[in-house]
Amino acid sequence: MININIRSIYGRELTGVQRYATELIARFPSFNAVGSPPGFENGVKGHLWDQAVLPLQLDGLLWSPANLGPVLYRPQVITVHDISPIDHPGWFDPKYVAMTRLLLPPLLKNVQHILTVSEFSRRRLIETFHLPVSKVTALPLAADGKFSPLTLEQQQQHRVLYGWPTRFVLSVGSLEPRKNLKSLFAAWNSWENRPRDLKLLVAGGQGKVFSSIGFDAVPEGVVLLGRVPDEHLPALYACAEAFVYPSLYEGFGLPPLEAMSCGTPVITSNVASLPEVVGDAALTVLPQDTAALREALRQVVGDAELATELRQRGLARAQGFSWETTAELTWQILTQEADRF
Incomplete structure (x- = not known):
């Protein structure tokens, strides 16, 4: 038994x-x-x-x-x-x-x-x-089989249905110190000439938000979604221009794999288990290097050829799990x- x-x-x-x-x-x-x-x-x-x-x-x-x-x-x-x-x-x-x-x-x-x-x-x-x-x-x-790409028409339907912005970068994870939102927000704030219509959506339970991560207020262009229902997550990943996950420590790190399964280009940390998960299918940076994080965001959002390559690599990589x-x-x-x- x-x-x-x-x-x-x-x-x-x-x-x-x-x-x-x-x-x-x-x-x-x-x-x-x-x-x-x-x-x-x-x-x-x-x-x-x-x-x-x-x-x-x-x-x-x-x-x-x-x-x-x-x-x-x-x-x-x-x-x-x-x-x-x-x-x-x-x-x-x-x-x-x-x-x-x-x-x-x-x-x-x-x-x-x-x-x-x-x-x-x-x-x-x-x-x-x-x-x-x-x-x-x-x-x-x-990643569950429900995490898969959407057509452009399906993406637009979900944006309208849930009120998501037309263009956004996504981060998923509880708002706690190890998720390293402090570095992500610093990189976002220092991104000069960032596209005006581009938003950073953060999905996750809010907990002790800014007192624990070093920010007194939500940075400009950042939207805190709170905890997103599990059934909405696949579409949220698939509608994002990029997924960013600068965590300091993960035993595995499921969100980058879910994002890759949805055909979303991934930026993540080069520490702990995360390189095992993404292989060569994502841009990896030292998580507390805000300049490197900002540059990775700039590259993925601004280089359509790179974004396409990362989508293809990510989808292939995710099939191995x-x-x-x-x-x-x-x-x-x-x-x-x-x-x-």
Whole structure:
């Protein structure tokens, strides 16, 4: 029997971690879903339920797909998407950092196998926690099939329907320090002779916006969309002239892959896992180099030939990622580990 810990998957906003778990679960042949009762989905209560109650409900292998699981339950495979709370604790709530530092080291030592989503995260896990190389496997994420190009007529229809500007550059991600909006806004502000009708749309939960990223007000030409419904995202990507994602740290970085799947030219960072995702199909820059970021924006928006080349490369690159393949390989590991138990 393969059990799946779904405590932190459902009943909350869809993030990369939740998308990963739901996409794979939808493709698994059979499993036993184990979830917490109402009121114990998140926070300290959720972690206490994981540690004290969940193990008592199990018979067989457990897969915990959302970074943490019961420390003392050995027949377990865990997916750790990244170790950003360890690498950059200042970006997170101190309580969450303390919980991660307390639970993650003994958990990784005790479980049978560890999954992660990029070679970057795999290396960080092995180096930081001195894990055997054979204990950690990297399997990438993918873009859903709904992320695909639109015709010019379809793009115009969506712009009118949702009130989007005729010309815009897009950035997608929660408004938090690691998404590096400070550098993006600085690059945008310093772009002299920027086309007057070009806007920068930022889609993502607003959180502690400007106090955390160093801006007191929304820069001229920038539009904060807030959280965009998941069903609107494919069209938003496809209508953009360029997608820019100057993140400082990602375990995988799904938005650039989604943008490439929509045929949108991508500009992203040359750090962490992002070069693995985009390969040679995007312009990559040092994320805090605002001059390089500004120049990349200028090139993609102003050079139609370059934009076309990036679209073609991006579409080809995105086809190399598949939820079906990742689900199949994940299921193979789970069944292998279940047989060992």
